[in-house]
Amino acid sequence: MARIAVVAGDGIGPEVVAQARKVIDAVLPGVEATEYDLGAARYHRTGEVLPDSVLDELAGHDAILLGAVGDPTVPPGVLERGLLLKLRFAFDQYVNLRPSRLWPGVAGPLAAVKPGEVDLVVVREGTEGLYAGAGGSLHRDTPAEVATEESLNTRHGVERVIRDAFARAARRERRKVTLVHKTNVLTHAGSLWARAFEAVAAEHPDIATEYQHVDAAAMFLVTNPQRYDVVVTDNLFGDILTDIAAAVTGGIGLAASGCINPEGRYPSMFEPVHGSAPDIAGRGVADPVAAVLSAALLLDQLGHADAAARVTAAVAAELAGRTPGAALRTDEVGDRLAAHAVA
Amino acid sequence: MARIAVVAGDGIGPEVVAQARKVIDAVLPGVEATEYDLGAARYHRTGEVLPDSVLDELAGHDAILLGAVGDPTVPPGVLERGLLLKLRFAFDQYVNLRPSRLWPGVAGPLAAVKPGEVDLVVVREGTEGLYAGAGGSLHRDTPAEVATEESLNTRHGVERVIRDAFARAARRERRKVTLVHKTNVLTHAGSLWARAFEAVAAEHPDIATEYQHVDAAAMFLVTNPQRYDVVVTDNLFGDILTDIAAAVTGGIGLAASGCINPEGRYPSMFEPVHGSAPDIAGRGVADPVAAVLSAALLLDQLGHADAAARVTAAVAAELAGRTPGAALRTDEVGDRLAAHAVA
Ligand SMILES: CC(C)[C@H](C(=O)O)[C@@H](O)C(=O)O
Numbered sequence: 001m002a003r004i005a006v007v008a009g010d011g012i013g014p015e016v017v018a019q020a021r022k023v024i025d026a027v028l029p030g031v032e033a034t035e036y037d038l039g040a041a042r043y044h045r046t047g048e049v050l051p052d053s054v055l056d057e058l059a060g061h062d063a064i065l066l067g068a069v070g071d072p073t074v075p076p077g078v079l080e081r082g083l084l085l086k087l088r089f090a091f092d093q094y095v096n097l098r099p100s101r102l103w104p105g106v107a108g109p110l111a112a113v114k115p116g117e118v119d120l121v122v123v124r125e126g127t128e129g130l131y132a133g134a135g136g137s138l139h140r141d142t143p144a145e146v147a148t149e150e151s152l153n154t155r156h157g158v159e160r161v162i163r164d165a166f167a168r169a170a171r172r173e174r175r176k177v178t179l180v181h182k183t184n185v186l187t188h189a190g191s192l193w194a195r196a197f198e199a200v201a202a203e204h205p206d207i208a209t210e211y212q213h214v215d216a217a218a219m220f221l222v223t224n225p226q227r228y229d230v231v232v233t234d235n236l237f238g239d240i241l242t243d244i245a246a247a248v249t250g251g252i253g254l255a256a257s258g259c260i261n262p263e264g265r266y267p268s269m270f271e272p273v274h275g276s277a278p279d280i281a282g283r284g285v286a287d288p289v290a291a292v293l294s295a296a297l298l299l300d301q302l303g304h305a306d307a308a309a310r311v312t313a314a315v316a317a318e319l320a321g322r323t324p325g326a327a328l329r330t331d332e333v334g335d336r337l338a339a340h341a342v343a
Numbered sequence: 344m345a346r347i348a349v350v351a352g353d354g355i356g357p358e359v360v361a362q363a364r365k366v367i368d369a370v371l372p373g374v375e376a377t378e379y380d381l382g383a384a385r386y387h388r389t390g391e392v393l394p395d396s397v398l399d400e401l402a403g404h405d406a407i408l409l410g411a412v413g414d415p416t417v418p419p420g421v422l423e424r425g426l427l428l429k430l431r432f433a434f435d436q437y438v439n440l441r442p443s444r445l446w447p448g449v450a451g452p453l454a455a456v457k458p459g460e461v462d463l464v465v466v467r468e469g470t471e472g473l474y475a476g477a478g479g480s481l482h483r484d485t486p487a488e489v490a491t492e493e494s495l496n497t498r499h500g501v502e503r504v505i506r507d508a509f510a511r512a513a514r515r516e517r518r519k520v521t522l523v524h525k526t527n528v529l530t531h532a533g534s535l536w537a538r539a540f541e542a543v544a545a546e547h548p549d550i551a552t553e554y555q556h557v558d559a560a561a562m563f564l565v566t567n568p569q570r571y572d573v574v575v576t577d578n579l580f581g582d583i584l585t586d587i588a589a590a591v592t593g594g595i596g597l598a599a600s601g602c603i604n605p606e607g608r609y610p611s612m613f614e615p616v617h618g619s620a621p622d623i624a625g626r627g628v629a630d631p632v633a634a635v636l637s638a639a640l641l642l643d644q645l646g647h648a649d650a651a652a653r654v655t656a657a658v659a660a661e662l663a664g665r666t667p668g669a670a671l672r673t674d675e676v677g678d679r680l681a682a683h684a685v686a
């Protein structure tokens with residue numbers, strides 16, 4: 001039976017993760033879950049972000065379910081670099097998977113887009129690019145200060161994530177992959193991405209392909225998100241584009257994500273895209289849908305496609321039945337989702 | 344009298360630039376304009392992108408009015424790096440100014456945003472960051488290939504563009520500047536930007552400030568673009584955010600931009616954000632509004648605030664009088680705008 005590590009984290013993290021676990025337990029009884037105390041609270045209490053011993057223990061699990069970490073009192077970068085990115089890199093989670101659907105029942109911001117019309121997934125590279133942490137500065141706090149950030153891209157890293165995107169497209173209905181980059185300015189990395197994309201595309205004559213510059217893609221996500229099926233892009237572009245995709249499909253409150261090591265050599269990690277939302281924490285009013293959808297991605301990754309589909313169907317029913325603007329209770333939503341998923 | 348260089352360029356460039364000139368001639372008779380043949384057509388004919396002699400001649404003008412350059416047959420990067428970016432860097436155009444307004448009469452894509460509610464300007468850094476062209480690759484076309492792109496940021500370059508943003512905010516009603524970066528991941532460059540921003544903000548206690556990560560800003564541009572007044576950000580983030588801002592205010596077809604050297608040591612350059620649109624070129628149906636609004640920015644930069652305001656008012660009247668979806672003729676729009684601007 002699957003062994004998962006649970007990092008509930010800060011703010012609303014524990015509240016929404018509790019619902020995700022409720023739903024997992026309902027559809028896949030017997031999953032063994034171990035809680036790990038990581039995030040802003042632990043950092044403030046002990047000064048520790050991610051001790052090596054914890055990293056080692058996490059490595060022994062089949063997957064990680066994460067709520068949200070952080071609060072405004074932690075300096076920028078500490079938990080991001082020290083915990084989230086550390087896990088993505090240490091566990092070689094090179095596929096950062098971010099599906100976006102405009103669910104029936106959800107009021108999106110776009111006047112011309114109807115529920116059901118948007119169903120895309122961004123396959124964001126997770127272990128390279130500007131997230132490599134390669135950079136530095138000189139002459140700090142003087143007029144001569146200079147600071148650099150370097151985007152590192154390897155054929156190895158780029159090709160494997162593109163391969164994953166094509167494999168996912170092959171399992172979808174529209175079978176289309178859009179590469180997003182900025183080849184006209186970032187000519188070195190852009191050329192590497194474009195050539196790797198062409199090479200993989202050549203192995204998949206049955207899959208439609210297109211290329212867009214990142215600025216154009218950001219625009220089309222607003223004017224015509226319906227056009228996308230699978231989008232593959234680099235780490236930073238993916239960070240930005242997935243927030244736009246979330247925004248046009250009802251907000252990051254509904255957005256799920258997975259940081260995936262497809263080979264399963266290391267545990268993959270699943271987390272809602274939203275943060276710890278300290279402003280509403282502790283009141284039991286956070287929407288657990290993003291955490292529950294992340295749990296569905298987790299189930300799917302662990303080979304329980306059927307359980308994942310039932311969770312997703314439960315979310316669809318829940319959202320379709322909502323009255324826009326009506327109050328919700330986190331635990332009641334969790335109860336309904338769990339009940340629906342096993343009905 | 345002002346001397347401007349005109350680079351009409353490719354596709355619809357010449358069509359829309361003709362209207363911009365018509366309007367400039369109407370509000371500021373006697374401007375001396377010299378045409379320069381640059382772009383895809385010249386590149387195909389002669390292999391030349393921007394000869395040094397032309398660069399020298401351009402330097403002798405007060406401003407450059409550009410239509411659009413490029414077509415799908417030119418390899419990516421050739422005209423971008425060799426012409427557009429070359430001019431931005433050679434003429435130290437460190438302020439890349441991109442206003443976005445949802446004009447009355449224009450149907451934006453956002454259901455909850457009404458015309459008149461969005462009026463923001465992005466001050467995008469134009470001479471540094473990932474656009475510096477610092478990068479390379481090794482072992483091309485082998486499994487060992489690696490490609491890098493480096494973001495270069497100097498206190499000099501960052502502080503001056505932030506100063507410009509605050510100066511613009513001081514002349515606007517809401518007096519607010521939002522810094523956008525990704526300080527939690529790009530910690531070196533992010534820290535430089537954040538500290539320079541704080542230092543300049545301290546000199547402007549009367550201007551409200553906020554900071555947002557680029558992914559959050561991309562999202563808020565979709566869910567709540569009304570919140571922004573002046574946004575200052577780096578070169579690449581600005582590229583992406585301004586296309587989102589254009590999308591939520593009716594599309595890049597209406598978006599103007601200026602690449603500005605505020606000290607006037609070099610000519611500033613003004614151009615519509617849209618491209619050469621080969622698909623509709625030569626048919627006289629391109630909307631010249633973005634080119635005309637770019638001409639207004641040009642007039643403003645050359646000290647003719649009054650003429651600029653008249654052009655902007657003409658555009659407002661034109662757009663308010665349009666029937667969504669109705670056909671337009673490029674030259675008729677130009678005639679109406681010129682007539683209105685001097686009425
Ligand atoms: C918190 C931050 C490091 C992270 C990222 O930039 O990847 C977040 O924005 C995300 O998208 O998961």
Ligand SMILES: CC(C)[C@H](C(=O)O)[C@@H](O)C(=O)O
Pocket residue numbers: 184185215423424427428582
């Ligand atoms: C054409 C390209 C070099 C340019 C940029 O990236 O700056 C364009 O996208 C723009 O925004 O002006």
